[in-house]
Amino acid sequence: xxxxxxxxxxxxxxxxxxxSVCASCGTLLLKGxxxxxxxxxxxxxxxxxxxDTNNPLMLSFLGQMPxxxxxxxxFFSKSGHVQALIHGLKYHGARDNGIFLGQxxxxxxxxxxxxxxxxxxxxxxxxxxxxxxxxYNQSMVIAQGIEETTGIPIAGDCLIRxxxxxxxxxxxxxxxxxxxxxxxxxxxxxxxxxxxxLLIDDVLTTGATLMSAGKALYGVKDIKVSVATAACAxx
Numbered sequence: 105x106x107x108x109x110x111x112x113x114x115x116x117x118x119x120x121x122x123x124s125v126c127a128s129c130g131t132l133l134l135k136g137x138x139x140x141x142x143x144x145x146x147x148x149x150x151x152x153x154x155x156d157t158n159n160p161l162m163l164s165f166l167g168q169m170p171x172x173x174x175x176x177x178x179f180f181s182k183s184g185h186v187q188a189l190i191h192g193l194k195y196h197g198a199r200d201n202g203i204f205l206g207q208x209x210x211x212x213x214x215x216x217x218x219x220x221x222x223x224x225x226x227x228x229x230x231x232x233x234x235x236x237x238x239x240y241n242q243s244m245v246i247a248q249g250i251e252e253t254t255g256i257p258i259a260g261d262c263l264i265r266x267x268x269x270x271x272x273x274x275x276x277x278x279x280x281x282x283x284x285x286x287x288x289x290x291x292x293x294x295x296x297x298x299x300x301x302l303l304i305d306d307v308l309t310t311g312a313t314l315m316s317a318g319k320a321l322y323g324v325k326d327i328k329v330s331v332a333t334a335a336c337a338x339x
Contacts, residue, residue: 154216173218176336206249224259288320
């Protein structure tokens with residue numbers, strides 16, 4: 105009992121001097137709120153694409169990559185609240201943002217018809233050099249949130265990034281494809297044969313990275329590949 109009292113006192117002092125704020129809008133979190141405030145949870149722009157087999161993201165890959173299903177949880181816009189979550193995750197060490205995003209994806213796909221019977225989650229991997237610089241893979245953190253919600257295991261040992269590439273930011277569609285073309289390879293192939301896997305990434309823009317990863321994965325016998333990202337461009 106004394107231990108719990110001391111912990112509560114310590115937590116209260118921490119919150120007094122270092123109050124928790126919403127990772128999306130920056131307002132103070134109320135008691136019981138975690139990472140994202142209740143208002144933002146309600147207002148963040150969900151796509152609902154997991155319920156639409158022929159959504160715009162799925163159609164954008166037609167004739168290029170035979171994905172089983174494609175979705176993104178939120179619409180992303182510059183200086184928007186979703187951007188704040190993504191940037192906090194990628195550049196400021198806010199892993200809780202990634203867990204939140206993954207949990208929300210998990211809730212959305214759990215009962216969605218096109219995302220049933222998934223065997224493994226496969227986060228888009230970072231090159232070891234980039235992983236050492238950042239300290240963690242943001243797509244892996246998102247996958248951990250999905251795993252918490254759905255119980256689908258992560259297969260983090262099957263897809264590797266064999267080439268170190270420069271950032272995709274400010275590159276054209278063609279430049280993005282050339283930048284990531286043939287940079288992935290599949291290992292532990294037997295583990296994925298005949299399986300339905302869900303590729304996980306943070307933001308879907310041109311889809312070049314996902315197509316490159318898909319190209320590598322579709323070399324596996326009888327594999328089925330679906331895609332889920334935390335966000336995609338609005339409109």
